[in-house]
Amino acid sequence: MPTRLVRSLTGAAAALLLSTAAPGAVAAAPASSTPTAHGASPAAGSWQPPLSTRGRYIVDAAGNRFRLKSANWDGAQGSWTGSGSIADPADHHAGQDSYGIPLGLDRVPLPRLLADFRQLGINSIRLPFSNEMIHTTAAVPDAAVTANPQLRGLTPLQVYDTVVADLTGDGFAVILNNHTNTSRWCCGIDGNERWNSRQSTQQWSDDWVFMARRYASNPRVVGADLYNEVRRDVMDDPNWGLGDSHDWYAAAQFAADRILTEGNPGLLIVIEGINWTGIPVDGLPHGRPALTPVRTLSHTLVAAHKLVYSAHFYGYTGPHHSGATGLGETHDPRYQDLTRDQLYQALHDEAFYVPEESGQHFTAPLWISEFGIGAGETGTAARAWFGNFTDYLADHDADFAFWPLVGWEGHDDWSLLRYDSEGHRYGILDQSDWRGPAWSRLMTSPGLTGPVAPVPTWRMLSTDHGDAVESLRVRAGGDWDSGAYKAVCPDGLRLIGLGHTSGRGLCTDVTGGDLRTAGNAQTVVTDERYVPSGGDWASGYTKLQCPSGQFLIGYSHRGGRVSAALCVPASGALGSGGRTVWFDRSDNRPADGAGGDFAYGDYKGQCAADEYAAGIAFTTRLGSSQGPAALLCRTLS
Numbered sequence: 001m002p003t004r005l006v007r008s009l010t011g012a013a014a015a016l017l018l019s020t021a022a023p024g025a026v027a028a029a030p031a032s033s034t035p036t037a038h039g040a041s042p043a044a045g046s047w048q049p050p051l052s053t054r055g056r057y058i059v060d061a062a063g064n065r066f067r068l069k070s071a072n073w074d075g076a077q078g079s080w081t082g083s084g085s086i087a088d089p090a091d092h093h094a095g096q097d098s099y100g101i102p103l104g105l106d107r108v109p110l111p112r113l114l115a116d117f118r119q120l121g122i123n124s125i126r127l128p129f130s131n132e133m134i135h136t137t138a139a140v141p142d143a144a145v146t147a148n149p150q151l152r153g154l155t156p157l158q159v160y161d162t163v164v165a166d167l168t169g170d171g172f173a174v175i176l177n178n179h180t181n182t183s184r185w186c187c188g189i190d191g192n193e194r195w196n197s198r199q200s201t202q203q204w205s206d207d208w209v210f211m212a213r214r215y216a217s218n219p220r221v222v223g224a225d226l227y228n229e230v231r232r233d234v235m236d237d238p239n240w241g242l243g244d245s246h247d248w249y250a251a252a253q254f255a256a257d258r259i260l261t262e263g264n265p266g267l268l269i270v271i272e273g274i275n276w277t278g279i280p281v282d283g284l285p286h287g288r289p290a291l292t293p294v295r296t297l298s299h300t301l302v303a304a305h306k307l308v309y310s311a312h313f314y315g316y317t318g319p320h321h322s323g324a325t326g327l328g329e330t331h332d333p334r335y336q337d338l339t340r341d342q343l344y345q346a347l348h349d350e351a352f353y354v355p356e357e358s359g360q361h362f363t364a365p366l367w368i369s370e371f372g373i374g375a376g377e378t379g380t381a382a383r384a385w386f387g388n389f390t391d392y393l394a395d396h397d398a399d400f401a402f403w404p405l406v407g408w409e410g411h412d413d414w415s416l417l418r419y420d421s422e423g424h425r426y427g428i429l430d431q432s433d434w435r436g437p438a439w440s441r442l443m444t445s446p447g448l449t450g451p452v453a454p455v456p457t458w459r460m461l462s463t464d465h466g467d468a469v470e471s472l473r474v475r476a477g478g479d480w481d482s483g484a485y486k487a488v489c490p491d492g493l494r495l496i497g498l499g500h501t502s503g504r505g506l507c508t509d510v511t512g513g514d515l516r517t518a519g520n521a522q523t524v525v526t527d528e529r530y531v532p533s534g535g536d537w538a539s540g541y542t543k544l545q546c547p548s549g550q551f552l553i554g555y556s557h558r559g560g561r562v563s564a565a566l567c568v569p570a571s572g573a574l575g576s577g578g579r580t581v582w583f584d585r586s587d588n589r590p591a592d593g594a595g596g597d598f599a600y601g602d603y604k605g606q607c608a609a610d611e612y613a614a615g616i617a618f619t620t621r622l623g624s625s626q627g628p629a630a631l632l633c634r635t636l637s
Helices: 110-120 130-133 155-171 202-215 246-261 340-356 380-395 436-443 470-476
Strands: 052-054 057-059 069-072 126-129 173-181 221-224 267-273 307-312 366-370 400-401 405-409 417-419 425-427 459-460 485-488 493-498 505-508 524-525 543-545 551-556 561-569 578-582 604-606 611-618 631-636
Touching: 052 130, 052 551, 069 366, 069 524, 110 155, 110 417, 126 155, 126 307, 130 155, 130 173, 130 202, 155 173, 173 267, 202 221, 221 246, 267 366, 307 340, 340 366, 340 380, 366 493, 543 561, 543 604, 561 611, 578 604, 604 631
Parallel strands: 069 126, 069 400, 126 173, 173 221, 221 267, 267 307, 307 366, 366 400, 405 417
Antiparallel strands: 052 057, 417 425, 459 505, 485 551, 493 505, 493 551, 493 604, 524 561, 543 611, 551 561, 551 611, 578 631, 611 631
């Protein structure tokens, strides 16, 4: 969310889904809807939930591309700026007191709002909320819902329920977005910097499970956008993978797996990169990491096809510029100060490499879940940035969400649609709005439609700071190597690569698809009992080899020493010939680099695309690393 008035320093399990709403909750089941005449926006029934991913694309249940053409309907995350009286609209962002519910409900009936949304051509809504909204028990004041009297007497969460039901009933996809902890306008030093500012990570994830369950019966609630613009507070930075209480990588993984196993296994999980780290002072390190850390440390969830990464871009921010003016402003260029070529290179480096470098452990759909500019903008550089940026989105067939969707006329000219106190509409649909041509080009730009062909899946396993057991079938069987760090591929994938000392692994379904037979049978291998006589494929090394007809899906280690291999039976015949892939002294990976650098800075070994891993070898010699040194790779057939 952009802070435009006051800029501070910025820096499932199905059995678990039986109870999906809190006592007294307003039902969120989708209502029926008549197909609309606006072809750019899908009518109810024209796409089939749930959504999932195939490579860089989001697809519906029929395997057809579903390009997120979205807008942010804000308000439920809070609008108070944090100073002055919370009851005074002048102390709310742009003078708009949202009362903790989506903006515009005081001015326009819901059916007309949705009709206006369809006219924009959007097919999906990012719907922010705050943790405070979830727990607020007081009813919204009547003034907040003047144009929608049916909402009188409801709590903010119950109003949110109704908005979700009406949106989805009208055919829109809804992505829930945990925008703030407190109902206060973000995104500076405001108490909402991290997911666990003023609350624990456990409480935050509990709220997410609650929200996922609440709308689990509504299939057009398609995504969980975990947290907005994670950034530095006064004292400390968030990080990506350090394993401490400020580790956004680990927290997102934790919440995502809880949502999918305890809340709603059908949801897309949207993980935004880090928005700001460092102290914005010339000469000191500072910048917007965005999604750059994903290249060497990506997420692997219990559902291999549910991950979407996201990033935000505004012209007044920059690769090393917080967007501040005055206090906290540095001399770094803003995005709007870059040439078109410089901007496009920055966009690729910070975010767009994720979908566009195919066949990597980090390859995933990218959703630019916030960008925007004001209708009243007169600056040449800012206007040029908007044209260049929307051109980039159009040319790269990107998924996107404009910020914001709804605002008050005379207050927030950034909104796509503005309404005066009588409900009259203004905005980007007017010929006088200079943003119209760029928006029109973006909305009508050609892109992939129809069926999306399946592509091989590659996923990283990381035991840097704990277990990475991403198989629901293995989790159901309990702790298979107590006291060790354990890593297991998501169901449907097999282990194909290992790092020598990092504890990292690589999973895939390339060539063979899901090899595993039905059921939960598995073999924990801790010694050489399955190495046949005369079959020493790593002389002088300890070999953990799968039984005949089984393949590797996981491994464990205690400190730097290999502890066990986890094998499962195949559904069909596997090849028995094999080769030893050594990687204790250098990398030994296929020349095409498929899967990417899954163990950055470490020696790595990887079987070929038409092979499976059947064993791990390591040494216990004094002074030697006792991590994996070789893989036994066998042909799939």
